[in-house]
Amino acid sequence: MGGPLSQIASAAGSCRPALATTTLAVANMHCGGCMRKVEVTLAGIPGVVSARANLSAKRVSASYVPGDLQAVALIDALERAGFVAAELAAPSAHPIAAADQDYLRRIGVAGFAAANIMLLSVSVWASGGTEMSPAIRSLFHWLSALIALPAIAYAGVPFFQSAAQALARRRLNMDVPISLGITLATLMSVYQSVRGTDQVYFDAATTLLLFLLLGRFLDQRMRAKAAGAAANLIGLAATSATVVTEDGSLVRVSSKALAPGMRIHVAAGERVAADGRLLHGSGEVDQSLITGESTPCRVAPGTFIYAGTINLSGALVVEATTGTDNTLLAEIARLMATAEQARGRYVRLADRAAQLYAPLVHALGLATFLGWLVSGLGWEAALTNAIAVLIITCPCALALAVPAVQVAATSRLFAHGILVKTPDALERLAEIDTVVFDKTGTLTLGRPTLVNAGAVDRTILAAAAAIAANSRHPYARAVVRAARELGLAIQPATGTQEVAGFGLERQSPLGRERLGSAAWCGLINAEAAITLCYRAVDGAITGLILADQLRPDAAEAIQGLARAGFAIEILSGDRPSAVTAIARDLGVGQFRAQLLPTDKIGRLAELAAADHKVLMVGDGLNDAPALGAAHASLSPATAADISQTAADAVFQGDALAPVLETLGLARAARRMALQNFAIAIGYNLIFVPLAVTGYVTPLLAAIAMSVSSLAVTVNALRLRTRKVSLP
Amino acid sequence: MTALAWLIPCALLLGLAGLAAFLWSLKSGQFDDLEGAGWRILEDEQPPTADPPAHR
Numbered sequence: 001m002g003g004p005l006s007q008i009a010s011a012a013g014s015c016r017p018a019l020a021t022t023t024l025a026v027a028n029m030h031c032g033g034c035m036r037k038v039e040v041t042l043a044g045i046p047g048v049v050s051a052r053a054n055l056s057a058k059r060v061s062a063s064y065v066p067g068d069l070q071a072v073a074l075i076d077a078l079e080r081a082g083f084v085a086a087e088l089a090a091p092s093a094h095p096i097a098a099a100d101q102d103y104l105r106r107i108g109v110a111g112f113a114a115a116n117i118m119l120l121s122v123s124v125w126a127s128g129g130t131e132m133s134p135a136i137r138s139l140f141h142w143l144s145a146l147i148a149l150p151a152i153a154y155a156g157v158p159f160f161q162s163a164a165q166a167l168a169r170r171r172l173n174m175d176v177p178i179s180l181g182i183t184l185a186t187l188m189s190v191y192q193s194v195r196g197t198d199q200v201y202f203d204a205a206t207t208l209l210l211f212l213l214l215g216r217f218l219d220q221r222m223r224a225k226a227a228g229a230a231a232n233l234i235g236l237a238a239t240s241a242t243v244v245t246e247d248g249s250l251v252r253v254s255s256k257a258l259a260p261g262m263r264i265h266v267a268a269g270e271r272v273a274a275d276g277r278l279l280h281g282s283g284e285v286d287q288s289l290i291t292g293e294s295t296p297c298r299v300a301p302g303t304f305i306y307a308g309t310i311n312l313s314g315a316l317v318v319e320a321t322t323g324t325d326n327t328l329l330a331e332i333a334r335l336m337a338t339a340e341q342a343r344g345r346y347v348r349l350a351d352r353a354a355q356l357y358a359p360l361v362h363a364l365g366l367a368t369f370l371g372w373l374v375s376g377l378g379w380e381a382a383l384t385n386a387i388a389v390l391i392i393t394c395p396c397a398l399a400l401a402v403p404a405v406q407v408a409a410t411s412r413l414f415a416h417g418i419l420v421k422t423p424d425a426l427e428r429l430a431e432i433d434t435v436v437f438d439k440t441g442t443l444t445l446g447r448p449t450l451v452n453a454g455a456v457d458r459t460i461l462a463a464a465a466a467i468a469a470n471s472r473h474p475y476a477r478a479v480v481r482a483a484r485e486l487g488l489a490i491q492p493a494t495g496t497q498e499v500a501g502f503g504l505e506r507q508s509p510l511g512r513e514r515l516g517s518a519a520w521c522g523l524i525n526a527e528a529a530i531t532l533c534y535r536a537v538d539g540a541i542t543g544l545i546l547a548d549q550l551r552p553d554a555a556e557a558i559q560g561l562a563r564a565g566f567a568i569e570i571l572s573g574d575r576p577s578a579v580t581a582i583a584r585d586l587g588v589g590q591f592r593a594q595l596l597p598t599d600k601i602g603r604l605a606e607l608a609a610a611d612h613k614v615l616m617v618g619d620g621l622n623d624a625p626a627l628g629a630a631h632a633s634l635s636p637a638t639a640a641d642i643s644q645t646a647a648d649a650v651f652q653g654d655a656l657a658p659v660l661e662t663l664g665l666a667r668a669a670r671r672m673a674l675q676n677f678a679i680a681i682g683y684n685l686i687f688v689p690l691a692v693t694g695y696v697t698p699l700l701a702a703i704a705m706s707v708s709s710l711a712v713t714v715n716a717l718r719l720r721t722r723k724v725s726l727p
Numbered sequence: 728m729t730a731l732a733w734l735i736p737c738a739l740l741l742g743l744a745g746l747a748a749f750l751w752s753l754k755s756g757q758f759d760d761l762e763g764a765g766w767r768i769l770e771d772e773q774p775p776t777a778d779p780p781a782h783r
Contacts, residue, residue: 032766055763104753112746119738136731143735 019049020066027084029058041081072254103217106155110210113151117144121203141193141200148202152186155209172358241273258320266316272309276318283313312473365389368692389691401676404716409669412720417652418662425648428632429666431613435561438618439572439582443554448474448546450482460542464534466493467504467515475532478546511537557656558586571600573622600626619643672719676712683708
C-alpha cells in the first residue's frame, strides 16, 4: 500500500472523480453517541463522501474528494468536536483481520460437520446395533464420511501446516500428534466404513477439531486486538503539528511531513509531535507518556523535549531534531516488537511434553505393528492393534491437561478482576523468582494528591479550586479533585490567567488571587514539602502539599512477596530522591532511578543473564518495552493502552494484592498441570500394554480415553474453589 | 424408513444453509464492529453515509 492517502478509483468509475480514503484512529470514542458524533462531524465537512466508524477498533474510515481536502482537515474537525484523532501510519491491520476471518470460516465448517455427523452418530449409537439394519448403518457411516472428509481437509489445515513446519525443522510440537491422531482416526474410519464394521470415529475427529480450532481462534483474537491497539497508539502519539515557516507564519501540517530542522509551534495543552530542542519559551511540560512520571517537568530554551510530551504552560517553539519515524515513541514501539519476539520463543509446557511424548507414542505404534507382523499375524490385524495403541495414546488427555487447568485458573483470576491475556502466561508466571516494580502508577497511584486537604480551611480550598478548575495542570486538577472529595461545589472562576512557569492568577474587583509556586505567591523560606501556594485577596498565604501516594496495600504486598522468597527491585524513570524515599518506606533494598526504557530492558537482560525469571509490574508507556521483555508481566488497568497490550495480565483496582494472587495461582496451576500429566501418563501405563498385546478393542479404547479426559478436566476444575496462597 | 430419504437431505440442507449464512455474514463484515452495531440501531436519523463500504 502506498500510504494512507492512496488513491482508489471509485466503484462508479468515470461518473465520479477518484476518491481518497483514509483511516483515522480516534482514541476517545467510547460509546454509540461518540461514534455517531464522529461520523456526523466528518460527513459534515464539504468534500467528504462517506465516513464509517468502527467502535471496537476505535477507528473511522472516511473517503473524500482529494485536492481541496487533506487528512489534516479531518483531524482538525474531529479535534474541534472534542476527539483525539490521528492518521494511522500503516492503516492495514488487514493481515491480522484476515487471519481472524480465516479461523472463523474454518470454525464454521468444522461446526457444521461436527453437528451433522453427531446427528447421524447418535442415532447409530442409540440403536445399539440391533434396531438398525446394517444397510442403514452403512449409509449413515458413508454420509458421515462424505461430510467429514472435506470438512477435516479444510478445517484441519492450521494444525497440519503447523505440524508440517515443525517436522520440516526436525522438531515436534503438540500439533504433530494432534494431526496424526485426527488423520489416523479419519483414515481408519474410512477403512472401517469400507469393511462395514462399527468402529467409525468421524464424530470424534470433527468434534476434537472444532474445539481445538475454537481455542486457537481465541488466542489469535487476543493477539489481533493487542496489535490493533498498538497501531492506534503509535498513530496518536503525534497527530498534526503547527510549523513556523521562514516568514514567521504558522502552517498546520500532518506530523508525517515533519523533518529535522523544522520549527514547531506548540500551543498550551498541545502534544509535541517530534523530538526536538526547545528554542523559545519556557514553562512546564507533562512527560508522563514517556517517563511515566506525573510530576511536571520544567523546561527552558535548550532543553531536549520528546515527542508525545504535553505542553502545560505558554506557547513553546521546538526545533525538530528528527522526523516522526525516529522519535523516542517510534523507538519504544520497535523495542516492544523485538522484546515480544524474544518471548515468542518460549516453549509451552504442553509442547515440551509433546517433544518427549510424541516420539515415544509413534515408536510404540510402529513397534506394535511390526511386532505383530513379525509374529505372523496378518497386516490387517497388526494395523488394527497399532491403531488401538495410537487411539489409547491419542494425546487427548495430554492435550487437555494444560488447557483445562488454564481455563480454570484464568476464569478464577477473572472473577477477581485479573485478566490473563496469553495462554502461556500462567506457565511463565509460575516460574518467577524476581519481581521488578515500576514506581509511579504501579507502586503509587500515579497522580498527585493533595495530602494536607484536611488541614486547609474549606473556604480557602474552595477558592483555590475555583481558580484551579481553569487549568489542565496535574497539580491544579489534584486541588480540584481534593475539593470535590470534600463535597465542595466548584464553579470555575472567571478572569483567570495562566502565567507560564509560575501558576494561575485571577484579577477581580476585590483584588488579586494567585495559585502557584511558593516564591511567586510571596512565601519566603517555604518548607520543602510545600508544592503549591494559594494567596488570597487579603494576602494570606496557604501552603498546599501535593504528593503521589503509595497504593494502599503496597507495603503489605511487598512484604508478602519478600516472605514468599521473591527478590524485589524497583526500576523507575523518576528522580533518585523520590525513588529512594519510596524504596526506604517499602523496605526494598534494590532500586534504580532515572532509567530510560532502554535502561530498564538492559537491567532485565542482566537479571535474565543471571538466570533469574523476572516478573515486571509496570504501567507507563516507558515500561511497555520492559513489560514485553520480561519473562512475565503485569500491569494495572490504569496503565497506558500500549502497556496493557504488552503485559501478560492486567489487574483492576487500587490494591497491589492481585500481584501476589496471580503468582500464587500460577504456581498452583502448574502443580495441577503436572498432576494432570501424571493422571494421563498413569492411564497410559495401564492401557498401553493391554493395547500392545491386543487385548483392547477400539471401543474399549474410546471409553477409556473419554474417562481419562474427564478425570483430567474434573481435576482442573478443583482449582476454581481451592484455597491458594504463596508459601 | 422412507422418511429417512427426505429427512436426512432436509437436515443436511438446513445445516448447509446455516453454514452459508454464517459465511455470508462473515464476508459482509458483520463481525467487524461488534460493539458499534448494537448502538447503531438506537439512532433515529439516517446514517451519514448512503452507501456504507461493503468491506474495508
